[in-house]
Amino acid sequence: MSSTVTRVNGKAPAESAPEQVPMLPPPVWVDDNPSLRQITDDIARPLEVRPGTGWWICFGLAVAALINLGGMVAYLVAKGIGIWGLNNSVGWAFAITNFVFWIGIGHAGTLISAILLLFRQQWRTSINRSAEAMTIFAVMCAGIFPAIHVGRPWLVYFIFPYFPNQRGPLWVNFRSPLVWDVFAISTYFTISLVFWYLGMIPDLATLRDRAAGGIKKFVFNVLSLGWSGSHRTWSRYEIVSLVLAGLATPLVLSVHSIVSMDFATSLLPGWHTTIFPPYFVAGAIYSGFGMVLTLLIITRYTMNLQRYITVRHLDKMAKVTMLTGMIVSYAYLTEFFAAWYGGNLYERYHFVNRATGPYAWCFYLMVLCNVITPQLLWFKKIRNSVALLFVVSILVNIGMWFERFVIIVVSLHRAFLPSGWGMFYPTIYDIGILVGSFGLFFTCFLLFIRYLPMIAMWEIKGVVGLGAHKMALSSQEQEEPVNA
């Protein structure tokens, strides 16, 4: 990994494989073919210089929103959740919408870092670090909602199967999907955090070596766990990465499946449906990629990383977004079909109401963002236009937030007995806490890109130059034997 040899793009070294048949040049994932030193310098630069105005503006906004979150949550805990717009008919609204939204966001990170690693997708190397960071921060944002949305947040620990149990036969109810959520999300957060941290160790060692001294050196020294860069270390490191990727892969599917069971296992028309687990997973990946696109488009500008996060990366992500968006659209269609074909009075009414009731505008906004918008990505021009992609990614985020809102609020506001029907209108606290959660997310993310390497230096070095060629070769060998 310490090699400094640079090579011309696309040309294999003559001595390495003279007898091989000609093959396509390996894909180029880093522009301008920088030297390995250059890569380290480029990626470590944001950590070593004062950030630019763009960063400061974003950070200021994010911190303001975070302070707002703190204040509003404090008021919420002091006064009670009556300050929200919830009512007897609609017991869950913004908080749970936000929770599902943020959990969903996280999924792209895990997909990129685990599943794409197992599939040896080289384009992941530029984006996996920040996507994983996004996962961590999104799960953090998600985690605050179940805690603050309960009536008595100071007793929220009741939901954990705490030991020793001093409460006699009263423990948690393992039949409740909310308990499953606790397990699913805590597992997810733990694995994601470990995976993210482990992935950073070689880079932390690089930063340690670059640090002049003082606290910085000390901190990176501790964090890099004495990384030496020996072959043995690397070999074990790769294995651990693969094992962790294997562990994280089922989580991509399981976490949102379990979250979806909060709804699917209930009786409510609009919630009570078996399609939810795959539908939610697809939705999660769709929204996650939307968020990754948003974040990376912002960061590649503010941090001058266009060389590493190229339009080709954005193109790949746009394709995933389009695919998952179409799965989500298909799920929407299936829901309506099942409601019609199933003939259940309540379910049928629910779906008619979804499309024609008082919240129909939310439904149509959702359709616009999640069904129509991904279709734009068929066009290469749009996929390669950063500005348009940014718009699309924002629409995806909005659409997926509204999808959860439609599922939760529209189902609740008109359930079985018409006497119990009622409308939900958000209050300033509902909206403020939603905005505040973005504040928390962006504060964490902006600090991350300022203090930690936001691109995996050691991984990206493997896909430039010789590394790229080798990587291409090795994957080809495995997938299909070259010499037939």
Next chain:
Amino acid sequence: MSDSGVRGDGAPCKGAKHQLVQIQAPEPPVYWKSVAELHGAPRSSGEFPGGIPPASQPGTTRRDFLSLMGFTLAAAGLAGCRAPVQNAIPLLVGSDQLIPGVSDWYATTCRGCAASCSLLVKQRDGRPIKIEGNAESSIFGGGTCATGQATVLSLYDDERLRGPLWQGQSASWEEVDRHILESLQAAQASGRSIALLSGTITSPSTRAIISAWQARYPHFVHVEYDPTSLSAVRAANKESFGLAVVPHYAFDKARVIVALEADFLGIWLSPVEFARQYATARRPESTPSLHVQFESGLSVSGSNADLHLAVAPSELGLVAAALLARVVRKTGHVEPSLANDPLDSRKLDAVAEELWKHRGESLVISGSNDVAVQIVVNALNATLGNIGKTIDLAHPSLQRNGNDAAMLELVEKMDRGEVHALLMLGVNPAYDYHDPARFLSGLEKVALSVSFSDRRDETSSRVHAVCPDHHFLEAWGDAEPVTSHFSLAQPLIAPLFNTRHAQESLLKWLGHEPADYYTYLREFWQKNIFSRQQEVHDFQSFWDRSLQDGLVTAPPSHVPAEPGFHGNWKAAVASILEDQGQHQQTGLAEHYELALYESVAMRDGRHANNPWLLELPDPISKVTWGNYAAIAPAAAAKLKLADGDVIRLKTETGQIELPVLVQPGQHPRTISVALGYGRSKVGRAGQNVGVNAYPLVRVKDGHRQLNASEVTIEKTGRSEKLATTQTHFSMEGRPIVLETSLDELHQGRESNAEPALPTLWAARPEGEHAWGMAIDMNACTGCSACVVACQAENNVPVVGKGQIERIRIMHWIRLDRYYSGPEDDPVAVHQPMMCQHCQNAPCETVCPVLATTTSSEGLNQQVYNRCIGTRYCANNCPYKVRRFNWYNYTDNPQFDFNMESPLGRMVLNPDVAVRSRGVMEKCSMCVQRIQLAKNVALQGKRELADGDIQTACQQACPTQAIVFGDLKDPNSRVSQLQHSRRRYRVLDELGTRPNVSYLKKVRNPVKTT
């Protein structure tokens, strides 16, 4: 402990004999520590009896300084540790018969309205906390109404006066008595009259006191005044039968009931009694009576009628005349000629046919205060031979004695300065008189005005003396609601404040000795009621028994013969036609009429500061906290009005502005407005809630008319939100309230064969009992007594208008009301809905912390201490009966209702936990009552019997629509009802297996061919 005002003889009462708890402690005893202190030495007091050594004295050593410093430091910290102030109710003299935690029940008589129902009141640890009907009453039964249930809260109203007032300032009783006596002597000397203005007085002893006044003061007048009076009924009966009385009606004996603008199930005359009678006559398993309601709005009665016909108030007389004409034609006599029918002739034909078919067992009533209409109604009843059968004129009701003409005359006299002294008992004319300015100007000319009001209200804030009467739960009293049916009232608690029986005040000012009302009452009963019976020969035992039972039915002192009808109905019809002619001249189709009515919650407005009643949804519109202009959907469309648009209603007598409510079933040209709202001086809760519609009352021929035939509607452009507890009124074709027809039921076509749905859940361990409930939707009238009863029993908080607008009402039982059929002529159904106590409860599986579980006896239990408030259970409850504490509703200034004040919290039931913020709550099927009954049975070493346990809603229900019991006991009433052909369970197809089942509503439409 002072005994004044409390039962002096330790008379036996239900449960125990003991002294009542005195809330106000007398002067504390003076303690002394030494003989020297006792004999005049200066008492050492304060925290430092020896004084603090001054720190700056020259002899202060370093040690002194340090010890002082240390003390100061410690004291500064300790100063924050003040013992919390607790307002306990001290029982200064204990009683071996008062067991803490054990309730006693005392019989008394309700004074919530003049119907004077017999009550049994629960007293717990010295506080009355729950009102029930006295099941031994042959008139009223064990049911109550919403108002009656809520009266217990009025006892603990912070706004009640703490003592008498003279010229608006607190004064002592002696002072007030002196002023009043002086003034009364002056009145006697001047020869100007002394007037007692009261509401209907059903108390015979009070009437005797008033007679004594009449004897004592030659210029004394007594005027009975009801804001919503039946004075035309009395006048018409005087003319028709020679008896100026309100008859006693028997709805149970009527096979056909025709009501003309009389909501006898909701508010009219004696609703608890009538609802009870009505339900007994309408059991679908036998032959139910037929009920036809002609009215302008949609009342509780109208929503239960088999045929509801919307008529404008001005057409009411025509309807009566048209029915009379048809009935008279059937007798073969010459009918009065009527130009045209006010509504579909075929319907009138059918109604007349039914009436004729059931001659002698039909009943026509009218709430109209127009003498002509009432004479026609009398003629109808007389022609049908109902007098003496369903209408008892020999034993008349004494529940509405108000005489509008006398009141008008009194105000005139006051205005002319002929009244020297005016005593006002249970009235508030400054609020409810149709011309309050005139009344007040008259009041200013009165030399002495006295009010017995319990608070500074619109009238009592402008009088010379306020001599607050006891709340009836603190007072002795008696009543004779129906001739010869007497009941007694006894105090449940020593007076909370320095109040006095109004009767005692009257006796005192009369110079009667002793002025003590209790003694007077006993003597009165000895003389007048004891003497009329032969069963008991010793007065003390008679008194004890009467007090314990609460009621005595004496043989009537004289039985007059049933009078014959000799009224001039032809003249009455002519007068009706003439009136109608005038209306036709004023332009017919486009003009709107106004109908004023008493609402079930607010009645005439006297309970306007009762937060339970303010928050009680109207049985029909489901609107809380305020009144509105009910307008028909067609009219709303024509005038382009929607719910909440504020309109200005102008009549010849006045104008008011209030929001619109589009009311299905409303007469298209009539706007209905509830009275009783818009009190300007009543207390924090009820102040300026809604709009006062009394100024729109008009007077015709000396009778107050609760309608106006000419009203103009102006839009104000403003909009107000109506706090409605139910926003969607259609069942959307869902099988929620099931109906069957009488024919189908009797032909047995209605089958009860429900296939048992399979379940994946394992069978639960079964306990000794399986509690269940059956609710007969055919018996439920929607009167809403159960809602307030549940609120009182289960400490359900009041949340206020703002929270109800946000759909956060806390009531554990709600009455769902659905409409079906066309918008202008809908059929309404009431469905009591509370926790269904599902055996496979959807709420239970989703709770992450096991805060809701199903007991082995089939109760779905909510464990408040365990609940963290995820609200998942409420989301998953198909019946939406779970209620979340969005805020802390107790001791929270944001919710300044009864649970905010220490006094108001005295009404709380100690057996039921007050829920904190952030927990879910719901109907517990009165688990505290179940537990109590079990304990009692256990102590008595007997099995629980069916009927030992009554839930609060069940007990309050005047029609016995709710039956609770053990489903495991095959002989229990609830088990028997499971076999009813009408039985079903709501949303049973979801597999929830509720323990609450419903009996279908039976429709018996009037055939109009």
